[in-house]
Amino acid sequence: xxxxxxxxxxxxxxxxxxxxxxxxxxxxxxxxxxxxxxxxxxxxxxxxxxxxxxxxxxxxxxxxxxxxxxxxxxxxxxxxxxxxxxxxxxxxxxxxxxxxxxxxxxxxxxxxxxxxxxxxxxxxxxxxxxxxxxxxxxxxxxxxxxxxxxxxxxxxxxxxxxxxxxxxxxxxxxxxxxxxxxxxxxxxxxxxxxxxxxxxxxxxxxxxxxxxxxxxxxxxxxxxxxxxxxxxxxxxxxxxxxxxxxxxxxxxxxxxxxxxxxxxxxxxxxxxxxxxxxxxxxxxxxxxxxxxxxxxxxxxxxxxxxxxxxxxxxxxxxxxxxxxxxxxxxxxxxxx
Numbered sequence: 001x002x003x004x005x006x007x008x009x010x011x012x013x014x015x016x017x018x019x020x021x022x023x024x025x026x027x028x029x030x031x032x033x034x035x036x037x038x039x040x041x042x043x044x045x046x047x048x049x050x051x052x053x054x055x056x057x058x059x060x061x062x063x064x065x066x067x068x069x070x071x072x073x074x075x076x077x078x079x080x081x082x083x084x085x086x087x088x089x090x091x092x093x094x095x096x097x098x099x100x101x102x103x104x105x106x107x108x109x110x111x112x113x114x115x116x117x118x119x120x121x122x123x124x125x126x127x128x129x130x131x132x133x134x135x136x137x138x139x140x141x142x143x144x145x146x147x148x149x150x151x152x153x154x155x156x157x158x159x160x161x162x163x164x165x166x167x168x169x170x171x172x173x174x175x176x177x178x179x180x181x182x183x184x185x186x187x188x189x190x191x192x193x194x195x196x197x198x199x200x201x202x203x204x205x206x207x208x209x210x211x212x213x214x215x216x217x218x219x220x221x222x223x224x225x226x227x228x229x230x231x232x233x234x235x236x237x238x239x240x241x242x243x244x245x246x247x248x249x250x251x252x253x254x255x256x257x258x259x260x261x262x263x264x265x266x267x268x269x270x271x272x273x274x275x276x277x278x279x280x281x282x283x284x285x286x287x288x289x290x291x292x293x294x295x296x297x298x299x300x301x302x303x304x305x306x307x308x309x310x311x312x313x314x315x316x317x318x319x320x321x322x323x324x325x326x327x328x329x330x331x332x333x334x335x336x
Contacts, residue, residue, distance in 0.1 A: 002119075002251065003027045003074055007060050007108065008081030009053070010037040012191045013123065013180055015045055017079065017240040019189070022049035024244055029054040029073055032082065036194055044188040060104040063111065070115035077119035077171075077247060078112060080105065083152070086198035087127065088293045090149035101152035106159060119171045119250050120160070121243060126178045126232070126261070126300055128154045135267075136303035139176070139259050147295030157259075164257045171250040178232035178263035178302050180239050182322040183329030190329030191236075200273060201233075201322075205330035208281045215285055217270050219292035224299055228270035232263040232301035235317035235325070245313040263302025264315040273319075280323040 004021060008014040009030030015037070018028055022045070030042070030053050039057075046052035054073075058065045060082045069075070083101045084090070090097045105122075112120065127150030128143045145151045157174050164170045181201040183190030197203040206212045220227040242262040250256060268276070274285050308314045 002076030003029065004247075005029050005031060005069065005073075005075045005078045006053075006081065007031045007078065008083065010034065010039070010041040011081055012037075013177075013236060013239060014079075014081035015041050015189045016184060016236045017081070017243045018045050018053060019048050019184065020237070020240040020244050021247075022051060022053065029056065029069070029075070031056050031058055031060065031069065033057065033059040036084075038192060041189055048184060048186055048188050060108045061100070063107055066107060066111035067114070070111055070117065075115065075117050077121070077251065078108065078117065079121040079243060079247065080108060081123050083123060085125075085149065087147050087149050087295050089198060090147055090152075091294045094148035097148050097152050101149075102155050105156045109159070109163060113167075118169045121173045121246055121250065122156065122160060122175065124157055124174045124176045125150065125153045126176050126263070126302065128157060128176065129300070131297045132300060135299065136265060136301050137261065138303040139261060139306050146297065150295070161257060169255055171253055171256050173246040173250055173258040173260070175242065175246055176259070176261045177239065178234050178261070178300070180236045181233045182235040182237065182317070182325040184237065185325050185328070187325075187328045187332040190326065190333065192333060200270060201277075201326050204274060204277045204285055205326055207285050207287075208277065208283065208327070209330050209334040211334070213286065215274070215287040216290040217287050218290050218296065220289045221292075222298040224269055226269050226271045229296060230267040230269045230299035230301065232265070232267055233273065233319065233322060234262065234264050234315050235322050238264075238315035238317050242307065242311070242313050245311040249311055258310065260307045260310060261302040261304060262307060263304055265302055265304040267299060267301035268319060276319050277323050277327070280320070280327050
């Protein structure tokens, strides 16, 4: 089996994907600077998958470190999760986002190029589409990011296309995520943001466990049935399995540039998510309406036909599964 370099592998999506990849028999080397994750995720990955991954604490912008990794380890493919991902935060500190997400990606690709490693799975985002001209969003939808975070993903997508066109042999997957939620059913790993959560589900969970008094709902005046934003929420384990399917697809081809949505094809509003979580945890979730966040859009959900046809993959877990696994993780991590 190939040895895989997983950047950002102790983060929310990276850790769950690492579990899926190790359970499939791959050997992993995780590189993470732990800026938004914990070292304790590593023994949890080992507990679930049955063996510990190799780990190096470091940054993808550290070119000397990258050169050393590729010289000392036989890397066959790279899965790149080491990106900052909060829309609102990106509008406040855009230079940090461009430096980490764009510069970090180019540094990594240059190190791969020098080592002649040409299989790359990239965490892109549905934010590249911007304000939808139609729904559901197909991969052919025009890209028009509305915030710095989305622009960083769009820029790296373009860099990858330029690279693919300029140099034969690259096998690249650009995976456009929608809204990952949930946790591993074991409750050993899940979403554990530092500070105030930027995403809905961990914020709801912290209100449910009493860590925070109430949830801020950013805008109730969108052009949606209940006025709150609608998103395509996908269970993180479905998303992780989508990465494994994309990797398998790339490894079966001598050259490819795959671009596909990873979502469920179903949109839920913020209020629907609150009500679903209330049913799961058996208590009300206090909330108040706040002003809209810069860069947010009204509604967004995926057309999933391309991923089904190309990767033979589709999301199978329900909204109830998402809430139950997230709540199990929230209780376990709060007790700890």
